[in-house]
Amino acid sequence: MTKMGFAQAIVSAIEQAMAEDENVIIMGEDVHVLRIPKLLPKPNLFIRFGKERVKYTPISESGFVGAAVTAAMAGLRPIVEVLFADFLGVTMDAILNHAAKISFFSGNKWNVPLVIRTACGGGYGDAGQHEQSLWGWLAHIPGLSIVVPSNPADAGGLMLSSIYEDNPVIYFEHKMLADYWLDYMGSGGRTTVSFDVPEKGLEGEVPDKWESIPLGKLNKIKGGNDITLISVGVGVHRSIEAANILEEKGISAEVLDLRCVAPLDIEGLKKSVSKTEAVLIVDEDYKNFGLSGEICAILLEEGLSFKYGRVCTENTIPYSRELEDQALPNTKRIIDKAVNIVKK
Amino acid sequence: MVEAEVWQLYRDMLRSRLFEEAVTDLWEKGKISGELHLGTGEEAIIAGVVSQLEEGDAMAVDHRGTPPFIMRGIDPVLILLEFLGHSKGLCAGKGGHMHLFSKEHLAASSGIVGSSGPAATGFALALKYQKQKKIAVAFFGEGAMNQGMMLESMNLASVWNLPVLFVCKDNDWAVSTVTNNVTGGKLIDRAKGFGIEGYEVDGTDVEAVWKVVNEAISKLRNNDGPQFIHAHCVHMEGHFLGDPLLRYHRNPTMLVEAADSLKQYAGESLDEVFLLLRKIGGQLKKKFDPLVVTQKKLKDNAERLKQIEEEVTKEIEQVVYKTLEIFKGGVKDD
Ligand SMILES: Cc1ncc(C[n+]2csc(CCOP(=O)(O)OP(=O)(O)O)c2C)c(N)n1
Ligand SMILES: [Mg+2]
Secondary structure (H helix, E strand, O other), rough: EEEEEHHHHHHHHHHHHHHOOOEEEEEEOOOOOOOOOOOOOOOOOHHHHHOEEEOOOOOHHHHHHHHHHHHHHOOEOOOOOOEEHHEEEEEHHHHHHOOOHHHHHOOOOOOOOEEEEEOOOOOOOOOOOOOOOOOOHOOOOOOEEEEEOOOOHHHHHHHHHHHOOOOOEEEEEEEEOHHHHHHHHHHHHOOOOOOOOOOHEEEEEOOOOOOOOOOOOOEEEOOOOEEEEEEEEEHHHHHHHHHHHHOOOOOOEEEEEEEEEOOOOOOHHHHOOOOEEEEEEEEEEEOOOOOHHHHHHHHHOOOOOOOOEEEEOOOOOOHHHHHHHOOOOOOHHEEEHHHHHHHH | OHHHHHHHHHHHHHHHHHHHHHHHHHHHHOOOOOOOOOOOOOOOHHOOOOOOOOOOOOOEEEEOOOHHHHOOOOHHHHHHHOOOOOOOOOOOOOOOOOEEEEEHHHHHEOOOOOOOOHHHHHHHHHHHHHHHHOOEEEEHHHHHHHHHHHHHHHHHHHHHHHHEEEEEEEOOOOOOOHHHOOOOOOOHHHHHHHEEEEEEEEEEHHHHHHHHHHHHHHHHHHHOEEEEEEEEEOOOOOOOOOOHHHHHHHHHHHHHHHHHHHOOOOOOOHHHHHHHHHHHHHHOOOOHHHHHHHHHHHHHHHHHHHHHHHHEEEEEEEEHHHHHHHOOOOOOOO
């Protein structure tokens, strides 16, 4: 076991896969230098593997994501970086109508082993064109796996399984967890600003050699009997913080980290919710037509009965830090809602 | 062009520069959040264009919206309040510096690279349909010329004969990528390929920009179809405040340490990274600063230069003072 940062863990798992398999390549904007603020954290993949395997691109997202789809069909395992989840909007045809559909249309005879790695999430005042989460929006589409890690060990293990998965995976890297992103977009080298960064997500123990963590297996972070808090990414840390405070109020909350939005670990969810019979979903993605409603629907279809509530992002994320803090799921909103549900 | 106009352009540029210097100060103090892309270095291009817009013309800008908004006559206090996330800001504190909007000026921004092309095209479509005899400007960087939507909008503007002025501000860089390394052919040839007339100009020379833009705009107002300006400039503060490449440039020991820690990997790609780290400083030379270039042209009247500087400095000080007075009352102050 060694200690590693969240972003470093992702890069280290990619490095392992690139050393193992020549077909793994990277492309995206600025991939040659993006990790410079933290003194070129080892390993800088561009320097180690060279420009044929780590290809920097023009600002042509619809073109290079589209090209990555067929490069994957022709035998490569591309990891395409789309700087921010918001810019997936530009690439949507390649994802929606191609990456997600080829396997099905070909009668499962032709797969697309593609990873789209993208930074997501808010909390540093950059407004709603750079801070969206959007995993629910993408999980709506059949044919895609959606991965949202919350800590370094999961970040590396899930990246490895994403690379070796034979179908397209969209891998979300939250900016509050990835130190270089927060430096790049939030502080810009300033010491005059601060952010609510979850320590346990930022750095943690990781295995000496990466092993795949299967996609679609949730992680129970904390046991509890009165209510199940379900989340992904930074929301997991906000939920743990809330659960600790709820404990003081006499409410025993179980905390589940989904790790993947698609596929969902339905068995794992059922197990917890049939015990607690109360659900609170904490989702940094939008509330309407998303993860929070979907989990509720699935659990009802499975015949469970439970009390239910959700804390999500409900509107476009505002620029002002004050307004943003209220818009994103915060610990206070989680606690209030949980108390409310349990007392129902 | 009369000399009086150069003086006015100089004043426009200086207002924008001093405003952005005040913004930088507030950003460094942590009062402005997130990224901050300045337009310092491209003022001559913006002034040369915006000074020739009429009431009713439209403007679509990219992530460097401050200079065009300031020069279009939008209240700088409202802009600064917006940057501070105040409810009385231009967009109620909801947009911030990358998402400035002024409906009455038909001025819209976006942080999505390439989107100003379709935005200006749509403005022009509406203006033409309404027989308004007005034009729409798109401001964007050379990096945006590789974005599909930009090229699609050029074709649309051409085939619909719309009065769009496509203004490409070419600083050679897109964040940390040298655009030449990822761009095929010449940009002006792309415009020509769509049947759009193009002008190449030194974007640090406000007089030169004004002249080509003047010609292009008269063609637009004469219904001769879209026009393309390819203007070369630099960004005095790199991509954005706190640009990591500039941090290396300004702190050479960081570079030495980085070189040391990477010694084990010799090779082409390592050389390329270090070349970039060295190259970034090239744009900081004073001779590329459009304000310095203009001051040189006007240097015979040192007294007037000084007077303008004093007036504009005072104005911007007032703007900051007024803004902070309102800000003191709190973000949600009504
Ligand atoms: C669709 C999209 N892709 C990527 C980005 C990230 N990004 C912001 S500015 C920028 C560089 C733009 O280069 P250029 O158009 O030359 O403008 P400059 O910043 O040099 O003024 C990039 C890649 C973005 N905002 N939108
Ligand atoms: Mg550029």
